[in-house]
Amino acid sequence: MESLRYKTAIVGASETTELGNIPDKTPFQLHVDASVNAIKDCGIDKKEIDGIATTMNPVALAHYLGITPKWIDNTQVGGTSFLIHVRHAAAAIASGLCDTVLVSMAESGKSRVGQSSNSNFSDSSLEGLRDSSFPGQFESIYGVYGPTTQFGLGVLRYMKETGTTHEQLASVAVAQRKWSNKVPRAMYRDLITIEDVLESRMICYPFHLLECCLVSDGGGALIITRSNRANNFAKDPVYILGTGESAETPIVSQMYDMTSSTAFKISSKKAFEESGLNQSNIDHLMIYDAFAHLPIYGLEDLGFVSRGEAGAFIEQGNTSPGGSLPMNTNGGGLSYTHTGMYGMFAIQESIRQVRGEASNQVPNVEVSFCQGVGGMFMAAASLIFTNSPPD
Numbered sequence: 001m002e003s004l005r006y007k008t009a010i011v012g013a014s015e016t017t018e019l020g021n022i023p024d025k026t027p028f029q030l031h032v033d034a035s036v037n038a039i040k041d042c043g044i045d046k047k048e049i050d051g052i053a054t055t056m057n058p059v060a061l062a063h064y065l066g067i068t069p070k071w072i073d074n075t076q077v078g079g080t081s082f083l084i085h086v087r088h089a090a091a092a093i094a095s096g097l098c099d100t101v102l103v104s105m106a107e108s109g110k111s112r113v114g115q116s117s118n119s120n121f122s123d124s125s126l127e128g129l130r131d132s133s134f135p136g137q138f139e140s141i142y143g144v145y146g147p148t149t150q151f152g153l154g155v156l157r158y159m160k161e162t163g164t165t166h167e168q169l170a171s172v173a174v175a176q177r178k179w180s181n182k183v184p185r186a187m188y189r190d191l192i193t194i195e196d197v198l199e200s201r202m203i204c205y206p207f208h209l210l211e212c213c214l215v216s217d218g219g220g221a222l223i224i225t226r227s228n229r230a231n232n233f234a235k236d237p238v239y240i241l242g243t244g245e246s247a248e249t250p251i252v253s254q255m256y257d258m259t260s261s262t263a264f265k266i267s268s269k270k271a272f273e274e275s276g277l278n279q280s281n282i283d284h285l286m287i288y289d290a291f292a293h294l295p296i297y298g299l300e301d302l303g304f305v306s307r308g309e310a311g312a313f314i315e316q317g318n319t320s321p322g323g324s325l326p327m328n329t330n331g332g333g334l335s336y337t338h339t340g341m342y343g344m345f346a347i348q349e350s351i352r353q354v355r356g357e358a359s360n361q362v363p364n365v366e367v368s369f370c371q372g373v374g375g376m377f378m379a380a381a382s383l384i385f386t387n388s389p390p391d
Contacts, residue, residue, distance in 0.1 A: 003274050004087075006390040007094040009230035009237035012042030012223030013351045015344075016106065019337045020187055022217040023111040030106030030219040031056055032064060038221035042233040044100070049223070051092060051101035053085035055341070061104060071098035077247065078374025079288060079341035081105075082220075083381035086347065087243040089224045099226060106219025107339035113217075134250045144253070147290065148204035148212065150376040154258030155206060155293045161259055161308075164296065166206060168311030170197035172292040173210045173334050175320045180331025183359040187214050188335040211292035213338035220344040222351075227390065238354050241367070242275030242384035244268060252376035261373070263380035264301035268371065271382035272303075277367065279304050282384075284353045284368040285325055286346040289332040295319070298371050299327075302382075326362045329353060343372040347383065354387045 014037035016022070016030050025033070031054065039046055046067060052058045053073035062069050073088045075081055082105050089101035108114065131140065135150075144150055158164065174194055180186035192210065200209040230237035244267035249255055256262050272278060279302070287298035299310040304325060313319070319327035330336040330349040337345055350368040352358040370383045 002094065004090045004094055004243055005241055005274055005276065006227055006239055008090040008224055009227045009239045010222050010224050010351055010385070011230055011233040011235065011237050012038040012044060013220070013238070013348055014038040014041045015220040015348055016218045019185055019218040020216050021110055022108070023113060025108070025217070026114045027056065027106050027108045028060070028064075030108065030217065031061055031104050034106055034219040034221040035061070035065060035102055035104045038102070038223050042223050042235055044223055044233060049100050049102050051089060051098035052104070053089050053101060054104040055081050056104070056106070067102070069098070071101070077379035079290065079343045080372030080374035080379050080381045081341065082344040082347060083370065083372040083383050084245050084379075086222065086224065086240070086383055087245055087381060090240050090243060093224065093226055101224045103222040103224065104219070105221065105341065105344040107341060108217050109339035110215045110217050139251055139253055147376065148207050150252045151291050151293065152204050152207060153252060154255065154377075158259035158293070158297075159206065162311070163308065164311040166198060167194050168315045169206065169211060169292050169296070170194045170208070171311070171315040172289070172295050173197050175314055175317070176289070176328045176332045176335050178320050179329045179360050180335035183330055183336060185359070186331045186336045187216060188331065207291060210334070213290045213333035213342070214335070216337045216339050218337055218339050220348050222347065236355060236387060238351050238385050238387060239390070240383065241277065241386050242271035242273070242382070244270030244274070244382040245380065247379040248377060250375070250378055255377055261297055261301050261377045261380060263377060264298060264371065264373070267380040267382040268302040271369070271384050275384045277384065282325070282367055282369045283365045284329065284350065284362050285319075285327040286329075286350050286368065286370040287327060288342055288346055288371060288373045289328055289334055290338065290342060290373070292334065294373060295327060302369070302371060321360070329358060329360055329362060343374075343381075346370050346372060350383070350385050354385050356387075
């Protein structure tokens with residue numbers, strides 16, 4: 001496959017006007033809000049957009065916006081879907097299938113606007129219904145249900161094998177609050193201590209409340225086009241240097257190793273190879289953090305630290321403001337926002353940092369690495385961005 005390095009650039013990027021609790025907008029309205037904001041961000045005529053990638057019905061979104069695409073993508077593999085959309089869009093543009101792509105994401109994760117509920121059904125009305133999904137057949141029958149219990153299985157094994165402490169796990173939330181403390185749109189901004197984390201309510205061992213992601217409403221959108229026309233827009237372009245994707249298993253109990261993500265390793269290796277860079281070239285890092293252990297897994301599986309070193313690396317302040325590897329600088333899913341699928345927000349912060357317009361800006365960011373996860377380590381994707389133009 002031909003390399004995607006410098007073939008495309010992100011010229012528009014924006015989130016929904018509001019984040020957090022938005023009870024007066026459906027997910028569709030949030031998609032439109034984010035898309036319109038991204039279009040305004042770069043000043044493009046919407047008629048120039050000929051590709052759409054989204055987890056909602058792309059036909060409905062295109063129709064509402066008045067766009068007639070010649071390329072669409074509806075890949076749905078959880079929170080990393082949008083990183084994969086960016087990769088697929090870059091490949092489609094590079095191969096001539098389309099010229100300019102809108103990538104859109106939105107969820108009413110907190111308000112649940114327009115979503116059905118079983119609360120009005122009697123138990124008798126549910127008799128005979130069976131969950132035929134892989135988790136329903138092979139995990140939930142043993143009491144494993146929901147992200148905290150599904151993720152918790154591997155975390156406990158990881159902590160036992162590596163000696164990672166509860167204090168080090170808690171330090172992830174503490175470090176990221178140091179970033180969100182100066183981000184006005186972040187849902188949680190107050191500084192916290194390791195003691196605060198460990199004293200917060202236990203959700204599912206070993207996860208305390210402050211080690212679990214937020215539940216919010218919101219969305220975001222991107223405009224991607226050919227790099228040779230990227231300077232024609234209102235904002236400086238953010239070039240796509242490297243991309244990667246992978247999938248491992250639909251159920252967490254079937255991971256090759258519950259203490260490490262094979263999909264992380266495969267997607268990040270591909271992104272580094274395509275970019276021509278290595279870990280030492282990365283100025284800024286975003287790792288999807290639905291729960292506090294994900295940045296720990298990510299630092300190791302992406303090769304930034306060795307096995308068992310990530311907890312201490314974070315605890316020592318290396319990912320905090322002023323540290324050697326600034327990570328999750330918007331506060332992440334633990335403090336900024338998390339609508340259910342967080343990947344788009346990680347991309348948005350990478351772009352803000354590379355553009356030099358983040359609320360808590362890291363000095364001299366030239367290259368940002370963004371890592372996503374979908375489901376309980378079901379899928380992964382990696383993106384590397386830069387503001388340095390091609391030679």
